[in-house]
Structures are given as C-alpha cells and as structure tokens.
Amino acid sequence: MRVLLTGGTGFIGKELLKYFTTYEVTLLTRSPLKAKEMVSHADMGNITYLSDLNKLSDLNEFDAVVNLAGEPIADKRWTKKQKEIICHSRWKITETIVELIHASTSPPSVFISGSAVGYYGDQQEHPFDEGLHTHQQNFPHQVCAKWEEIANRARSDSTRVCILRTGVVLGVEGGALKKMMLPYKLGLGGAIGSGDQYIPWIHLLDMVRGIIYLLTTEHAYGEFNLCAPHPVTNKHFSQTLAKLLKKPHLLSTPKWLLKIAMGESAVLLFDSLRAKPKKLTELGFHFSYSRIEPAMKNLLQHAD
Template sequence: MKILLTGGTGFIGAELLKHLTTWEVVLLTRDIGAAQKKLQHTDIGNIKYIENLALLDSLDGFDAVVNLAGEPIANKRWSEAQKQKICDSRWQTTAQIVELIQASQTPPSVFISGSAVGYYGDQKAHPFDETLHVESDAFAHQVCTEWERIALHAQSERTRVCVIRTGVVLGLDGGALKKMWLPYQLGLGGPIGQGEQYIPWIHLLDQIGAILYLLETTQAHGIFNLCAPHPVTNAMFSKTLAKTLHRPHLLTTPKWGIRLLLGEGACLLLDSLRAKPKRLTEIGFQFSFSHLEPALKNLVSLSNKG
C-alpha cells in the first residue's frame, strides 16, 4: 500500500508515521535533510522524501493521500503577512493534490484532508455536530471554508474525500498542552476569564486512530469532527489538568489580556466550541479516551515514564 503524506514532520503527522510502518510512504517536506533527521527513529526504510509536488505527474499507484500540511495557526500573531502564509500553505498544497488526483488514470481511493473546528466559530454553550452550517467573515472560518471547498473537488466515484475538522489535540510533543505543561507544573495554571468557553479536545492517539479508521472504512466520506464525545469548559479543563498534576489551581487570566497579546487570534482561546463527533461515532469509531481526566492521566503517566 502506498500513501502520499503532507505535514508529516508536524505534531500529528510525525505521530501518524509511527503507525504507517506497513505502508510505502511518500512524504512531502520543505527540507528533506531536516525531515530525515527528525524522523530518523521512525523511518524504517519505508519513507521516500520529496520537496515539491511538481515532481509528480499524477497519483497513479497511490492508494491514499493524507494532507496535514499547513503553517501553524497559533504560533504567531495574525499579521496580514502571517494570515496569507496560513492560507497559502493550506490552499495551495491542497489544490495541487486535487489536480494530481484528477490527472490520475487510477487515482487514490481515499483522500483525507485537514481542516479545523475553527470553521464553526463561537457557538457559546450550544452543542453541535457536522450538520451545523456556518457563514462568517471570521478569518479562521474563511481559512477552513476554502480549504474544505478545494479538497472536496477531488470527490468522485473512484476517490472518496474525508475532511477532518480537528479540535484541540492533546499530546506531549506539541499542540496546546505542551505550551500549558510548564506553567501548570509550576502551579501557575488557571482558566481564561470565567472559563465558560467549551474546548473540543481529543487525545493524540484518538486523533491518529480516527485518521487510520477513515483510511480503512470504505463508506466514510464527507465532513468529520475529530474531537472527543465529551467537550469540557475551559474552567473544567484547567481544574482537571491542575488536579492531574497535583498542583494548585488559583490563578486566572483575564480575557482582555489574551486579546491584547494575541489580537484577532485570541478567538482560538476565547471561542466556545461544544463540538460533537457524531459522524465519526455513527460509522463505528470507538474512542480510547472519551473523557478528559483519563486522557490527561494517561499523558501524565507517559510524561513520568519519559
């Protein structure tokens, strides 16, 4: 089995590669040397590295594509230049993949393409699933809407497209939890404002498990929320993390401070997203970590072993 993977050196992609040992992987990367160094303990000789999709005329011979490429959305303040970089890194790569699929005589049978729950914007305390249609001028929504629109052009009788709207992925080597880990270990953690905003979290192993499940489930296509069945408020997340680390939970961060620090990007921490993974559970996927406390206990245990 042969798979094209983009974003393979990122937080999610690098973990996914550990589970693709029986696949022949073609990995798109901007820096082959840096990718080989990062993945030296993962690469068992099954990975071929390419720097540009222009090296491919089609995707004949590929069984699947997983597209996780994209400039990190939360690492820098959203200047106009950074916004353009965020958009281009997602839209252009996805468009190139779609063109290659459409140019293929025997295209891949499945194309899994990234997106994010940021599509939905602030939904307060209202629970929702993939059936919620949103129209908004917000940047995060616009990024996801165009990203998904491009990807879905690859859908055909021969290629099914699964768009994954990913939530807050919890793991030790990247994402939000890595940034929170040290402050909470030092007893400096706390909710943002009153902490009423919902966090659509997912354990990294369930994120990977869901991607693998979508690869293998031939009837799966369309939009999927990749988040645990039981989202929690920011206050509950903060309290549970402090409890799991056996640390005090006394401080709060004012919302105005987050807005001052992050500007428009503050929505990533302040929007409330009580997202449910309805379509994923409907096709039979079973979460290993449906509730937050066991998920965090698992990660703390892994941290202690490390």
C-alpha cells in the same frame, strides 16, 4: 497501501507515521535530510522523501493521500502577512493535490485532508455536530471553509474525500498541552477569561486512530469532527490539569489582557465549541479516551 503524506514532520504527522510502518509512504517535505532525522523513529525503510509535488505528473502510483500540511495557526500573531502564510500553506498544496488527482487515470481511492473545528465559529454552550452549517466572518472559518471547498473538488466516483475538522489535539510532544505544562507546574495555571467556553479536545492517539479508521473505512466520506465525545469547559480542563499535577488552580487570565497580547487570534481561546464527533461514532469508531481526566492521566505519565 501506498500513501502520499504531507505534514508528516508535524505534531500529528510524526505520530501517524508510527502506525504507517506497514505502508509504503512518500513524505512530502521541503528538506528531506532534516525530515529523515525528525521521523527516524518511524522509518522502517518504508518512507520515500519527496521535496516538491511538481515532480509528479499524476498520483496513479498512490492508493491514498493524507494532507496534514499547514502553517501552525496559533504560534504567531495574525498580522496581514501571517494570515497570508496560514492560508497559502493550506490552500495551495491542497489545490496542487487536487489537480494531480484530476490528472490521474487511476487516482487514489481516498483523499484525507485537514481542517479544524474553528470552521464553526463561536457556538457558545450549544452542542453541535457535523450537521451544523454555518457562515462566519472570522478568520478561522474563512481559512477552513475555502480549504474544505478546495479539497472537496477531488471527490469523484473513484476518489472519496474525508475532511478532518480537528479539535485541540492533546499530546506531550507538542500542541496546546505542551505549552501549558510549564506554567501549571509552576502553580500559575488557571482559567482563561470566564472559563465557560467549551474546548473540543482529542487525545493524540485517538486523532491518529481516527485518521487510520477513515483511511481504511471504504464507505466513509465527507466532514468529520475529530474531537472526543465529551468536550469540557476551559475551567474544567484547567482544573483537571492542575489537580493531576497536584498544583493550585487560583489564577485566571482576563480576556481583555489576552486580546491585547494576541489581537485577533484570541478567538482561538475564547470561541466556545461544544463539538460532537457524531459521524465518526456512527461509523463505529470507538475512542480510547472519551473523558478528559483519563486522557490527561495517560499523557502525563509520559511527560517529562
């Protein structure tokens, strides 16, 4: 399979490349030399590095496109400028890919494009799946809704489109768990606010396996929640992490304090998303880690 991959040097992309060694991969990156170093663990001589999509006039040479590019949404405070960067980094590259697909006489048969469960907004304690249609005013929904709308323009009889509504991806090399490890190891871990908000988590291995499953399942299309079947509350999540690290779980961080520190982006911590991966499981996908404790145990075995 010939795959065009964006976001290949990111947290998920680097792991995905480990499973792409039998594919011919073209990796879009602003810095090919830096990218070669970052993905050397997965480059079996099957990766070509592309610095600009504008060097392509169409995508006839590709069987698939996996679009994971985007400025991290949680790393910086949401100033007006940062919001523009977050949006532009997702929307523009997706628009360009769609234009190239439309320009192709033999387009890729599948286009897999990123999104997030933040699309749904705060759903409190109510479980939901991809059948939930919602219109929210908050920033995560606005980012995801337009991102998905752009990606879906590529859909045709020749190209199926799969949208990845990704949850909180757990791994030791990046993402939320890596950020949490130090304070928890120091015994400073605890719930955020009331701790009652649901976290739609997914083990990094299942995230990658899910992408490959959608890539190779020819009748898969539409929006998919990429999260484990059993979301847990923030309190349950933090108690489990503290327990496995054999550390106390005594502290909690007040909501008002995080709102001051993070501003609008605090919704990422307090929106409750009890998302279920109904479409993925109905297709026949089986999660390696459907429960939080075994997932964390596995990850902590490989942590420093």
